[in-house]
Amino acid sequence: MLCDYHVHSDFSHDCSTSMEDVCEMAVRKGLSKICFTEHLDFDRRDEGWRYFKPEKYLSRAEKYKEAYKGELSVSAGVEVTYQSVYASEIAEFLELHKFDYVTGAVHMVNHTIVGSPGYFVGKLEDEAYGEYWSELLSMVQSGLVRTVAHMDYIKNHRPTQYGPFIQERWQDELVQILECIIEREVLLEVNTSALRRGLGAPYPSWDIIRLYRYLGGNEVILGSDAHFAEDVGAHFADVSVELSSMGLVVGAQT
Numbered sequence: 678m679l680c681d682y683h684v685h686s687d688f689s690h691d692c693s694t695s696m697e698d699v700c701e702m703a704v705r706k707g708l709s710k711i712c713f714t715e716h717l718d719f720d721r722r723d724e725g726w727r728y729f730k731p732e733k734y735l736s737r738a739e740k741y742k743e744a745y746k747g748e749l750s751v752s753a754g755v756e757v758t759y760q761s762v763y764a765s766e767i768a769e770f771l772e773l774h775k776f777d778y779v780t781g782a783v784h785m786v787n788h789t790i791v792g793s794p795g796y797f798v799g800k801l802e803d804e805a806y807g808e809y810w811s812e813l814l815s816m817v818q819s820g821l822v823r824t825v826a827h828m829d830y831i832k833n834h835r836p837t838q839y840g841p842f843i844q845e846r847w848q849d850e851l852v853q854i855l856e857c858i859i860e861r862e863v864l865l866e867v868n869t870s871a872l873r874r875g876l877g878a879p880y881p882s883w884d885i886i887r888l889y890r891y892l893g894g895n896e897v898i899l900g901s902d903a904h905f906a907e908d909v910g911a912h913f914a915d916v917s918v919e920l921s922s923m924g925l926v927v928g929a930q931t
């Protein structure tokens with residue numbers, strides 16, 4: 678029985694799917710659990726800034742937790758757009774509102790959306806990637822998030838002039854992040870939305886997942902990052918077979 682730890686509903690600014698439609702689809706696909714992870718953004722330049730309404734969200738989620746009891750476990754979480762400059766604001770917000778689950782994503786670096794054309798303009802790979810990895814490490818170290826969402830999200834709009842991504846070039850940074858994930862018992866998400874985008878591998882890439890395993894990582898969780906009901910649990914069967922063959926446990930029922 679698989680769990681989807683990363684789904685959105687219309688409580689996220691970029692999604693218009695109802696919670697009910699997401700739950701229905703999860704049941705139809707035979708998932709045992711879903712976790713809503715609505716966007717929580719602290720940067721005024723972010724499209725989702727101040728969109729999220731926590732009280733209304735938590736009470737609506739309560740309704741579906743009840744409605745699907747015994748059939749589907751429903752959790753109410755958030756996907757925090759982490760930037761170190763907002764760490765204390767994020768901590769305050771999470772203290773104030775008790776979510777079941779917090780996943781963290783580096784969607785922005787220096788107030789710019791990672792992967793937007795503007796992010797890479799005038800930057801060499803060293804700078805663009807270096808700043809991204811360093812923000813990601815800071816997020817893991819912050820202790821604010823339970824999970825790292827789409828770890829190599831930056832690969833999304835990699836400029837062609839950088840040439841192919843060579844993991845060895847970033848080995849030190851990746852090892853440092855993954856070791857920190859393992860040490861602090863943060864969960865690594867395998868996010869299947871990259872497969873829907875035609876990237877040929879999930880976030881993070883198979884090579885990064887292999888490195889995580891090599892460093893002693895035992896467990897990963899799956900997230901579809903669905904913004905449409907039909908994408909809930911997408912590619913989970915294939916990906917979990919692959920992960921199990923690497924000796925990783927897929928799941929975490931917490």
Ligand SMILES: [Zn+2]
Nearest residue numbers: 756782826827
């Ligand atoms: Zn995200």
Ligand SMILES: [Zn+2]
Nearest residue numbers: 683685756902
């Ligand atoms: Zn998401």
